[in-house]
Amino acid sequence: MARPDASDLAHRLGRQAEVVCRHYLSNGRRQGNYWQVGDVRNAPGRSMFVRLRDSPKGQAGKWTDAATGEHGDLLDIIRESCDLLDFADVVAEARRFLSLPHPEPEPVSRKSANTPAPSGSAEAARRLFAMSQPIAGTLVETYLRKRGFTALHGTGSLRFHPRCYYRPDEHSPTETWPAMIAAVTDLDGRITGAHRTWLAPDGAGKAPIDIQRKAMGDLLGHAVRIGVPGTVMAAGEGIETMLSLRQVLPDLAVAPALSAAHLAAILFPPELRRLYIVKDNDPAGDGARDSLIDRAGAAGIEAIVLSPEMGDLNEDLRHLGLDALRAGLRPQLAPEDVARFMSRAA
Template sequence: MPRHDAADLARRLGEHAEAVCRHYLSNGRRSGNYWQVGDVRNAPGRSMFVRLRDSPKGSPGKWTDAATGEHGDLLDVIRESLGLVDFKEVADEARGFLAMPPPEQRSPSAKSPQVPTGSPEASRRLFAMSQPVLGTIVETYLRGRGITTLHGIGALRFHPRCYYRPDDHGPTETWPAMIAAVADLNGIQTGAHRTWLRPDGTGKAPVDTPRRAMGELLGHAVRFGVPGTVMAAGEGIETTLSLRCALPEMAMAAALSAAHLAAILFPPTLRRLYIIRDSDPAGDGARDALVERTMEAGIEAIVLTPRMEDFNEDLQHRGLPGLRCWIADQLTRSDRSRYLALAA
């Protein structure tokens, strides 16, 4: 790639420096005008600083690791955090993140190989064609549902014109959509979930089935955070994100349906699973099946029960302080002091 093309990609990434960091350096957090993380490979810690805004000291996206002396730009972040070797892969990943068209030197007749509709590869292409959610109508939609904890949601993206085919096989339509990456325990994307939205983000699109999944879903989930010994798992994305507003440092996973929640795979480090229950017969069935599986695996299972139908209703009607108060007694004492104290 010509040097000026690489510089242009780095500059474009710098314009979205915080979104890049939240996606590729998800173990870090913002501190003033910088993103702090352990190192360029996304280790937990605070020795690496990524500049988020332009300043006399440098342009956004430039970073330095105080512990090692390493420094670079956001292209280096993408390369190191994903373990890429070929610079073409780095550039392709950057263009996908930025929702940019392919490079001009590519022949117009050189089309990507066709992949089966609904396949894992098709889901990965859809996600790569989408863009970060901050500043888009996906953010408007989530905030309208009371969900304001939006760091660490790199598994969600926005597509402005996502194809929708009605169930009656009518003409294909396009609507803006929230695209969620479904991943296995190793973080490899196996599928995608689409939520079609109104153009102003005030709710779901007025179509018969505004939510659909594609790819390989069984056992996998939309993942927020890296699980250690404790995590939470629920059905819907909005329900899971609602609980995450109260417990922002707890790793969580949305399995997308009751049946898939019952079959979700457990990380090898897991010792305690919080089951985010929906108050309906399907939710009860998923809870019972999951409790049985955790017991067989030697994992402690604790069911979190909402006051209303689900935790998103609780969040919208009771507010975040009310939600925190409601779940406090449902957590173990150690997790209450660990996670609720951090959220306060």
């Protein structure tokens, strides 16, 4: 695949070779310094080997199928596993993947890999996210679609865990429930925490438990990041609130901070010039809004508040409908952002 951008993209993917394999060749498994799977189209089996580290024998990401003699790099894996034909689509998918948050590489030492991470720590959050799977075809997708979400592109920061531990307090036995796992990342995309939303076994709603959502790790200043931020982005409290905004503005990067206190402290990307603050209609939301407006102004960032008709934007979406949500948000946006971000949804 000798095309412009191919060498650079393949090299960047090679630095995360194991993460690429876990994502696109999910039917395989790690064997020493190789990823072993059936073929480049992600069939179960053991005939194809992907090199996970640079060595005198070859670069990370190079693969060979012993059964067929086929060989290539990680761009070929993306092309074949996603059934893409045009090189432009392969490049777009590779760039999308590289923009997503990813857990830290697995420790090389077996001893360190088997050492339990401290409960609630950033390391425990990274391991939980690594053990989870993409949401396509899972109960998380079922749950989100029942909440009114049809635009789920760019949601690589959300994953599904089929049996996530739940313990209401230290005196109660541990239970397991399916859960939506959201990666909390810093501005460099490094996972610092995770947020769990426990779900009902059929995905129709949240689990019937006392505490349905809980965060872990280092959250202060960080957020769940959906989409790639540029000069304009939006920040708010809840994941579902911000996904609701993306139903109307599908190309706008959003950052759920998970609580009013953490929203007030969210860190700004250096290129940010306009920040939409999505508030919830409650006193905590008002306080977070005012604090964030002051911080944005001090940093030379224009702050614009987006307010719901009901309690939050997801209530608006579910009870009033997409057209009403769009009509309510349009006059609150900067005119240039209506043309830039709302064009596909108009």
